[in-house]
């Protein structure tokens with residue numbers, strides 16, 4: 001992520017189809033004050049806190065598990081049909097901290113490994129590296145996770161004397177693949193995880209952004225009847241990333257080193273108290289106010305954003321079809337996700353950081369090499385485009401520039417020049 005930021009800073013005039021940042025047009029500084037006030041009123045009028053207590057709640061060091069946990073639980077009920085005990089929620093500094101806490105808690109032995117559907121989010125592999133937890137890839141495939149490969153990876157790891165602790169999945173509009181699991185596959189995944197006695201870590205930052213109307217499939221957590229799913233949430237895309245607030249719902253019962261049994265959330269809170277102490281109550285209050293303003297429905301709060309992302313995704317897919325007709329570009333194809341931020345374009349040449357630099361410098365367009373989402377360092381013939389932080393006009397400009405780059409690379413390939421397909 002730092003690498004991409006650096007490239008973007010180096011080439012400020014390049015159109016960025018790389019950043020997975022949310023749409024900025026609806027950012028509103030004045031709303032922060034309103035949301036803070038709304039949450040403050042909630043503390044006083046609905047929670048019955050005195051003025052001093054309310055002030056302390058907002059401004060003092062605070063509860064490690066957070067102060068908007070009850071609103072997060074309500075949001076999960078309203079938007080996702082998840083029945084969550086507020087005590088099982090830990091409000092974190094972004095979803096990234098939630099990821100770190102969970103992996104830190106799971107990693108108790110040098111034989112521990114994590115499984116993750118490949119390609120996977122770089123923040124996950126980075127956090128796993130920080131806690132010395134090797135990540136083993138599981139094939140994703142068109143269904144979102146290849147269950148035969150999942151079973152095989154668990155078997156193989158155990159045969160090697162390793163302990164697969166969990167499998168990390170993004171069932172909704174995954175980053176980077178864009179793939180979603182249908183409901184039947186979600187159920188099968190839960191069954192497979194139960195058979196393999198494996199925990200699932202469900203990460204869901206994009207679920208609120210389907211590109212088409214209609215029912216969203218239930219989250220794994222909503223289908224989870226035996227506390228097999230640790231659910232990670234982020235308010236970066238559904239409220240604002242600058243608040244840096246996310247959470248984890250961890251309702252598993254776990255044994256502490258002293259033999260006592262408690263909620264995994266409490267164990268995570270102990271770790272959190274040594275990492276960030278507590279999530280900024282001011283930032284939480286902003287998120288809390290936004291939740292309260294919309295009766296805890298972020299689906300309801302994000303109708304404009306959802307429409308903008310759907311429009312951009314359609315625009316990008318139409319633009320790709322216009323610029324890469326199959327008769328002229330037989331080796332170019334792309335995914336057509338049902339929502340979310342990301343489209344993966346496959347090309348007939350290797351895509352690496354050097355090509356990205358050249359793309360930025362000579363063509364004026366940024367994208368993300370798919371190799372970043374695999375941990376094996378191999379060159380991959382694909383790149384990720386993001387539709388989230390651009391306008392339709394920027395998408396057009398970026399695609400024009402990308403089409404020129406691809407045409408030149410293909411021509412070089414035909415002429416025996418640069419770029420060797422893998």
Ligand SMILES: Cc1ncc(COP(=O)(O)O)c(C=O)c1O
Pocket residue numbers: 020093094095096097121123170175203205233234235236241245246
């Ligand atoms: C799959 C995934 N998980 C987690 C995050 C990070 O969320 P946060 O900004 O809340 O730390 C992102 C951000 O892009 C993401 O794509």
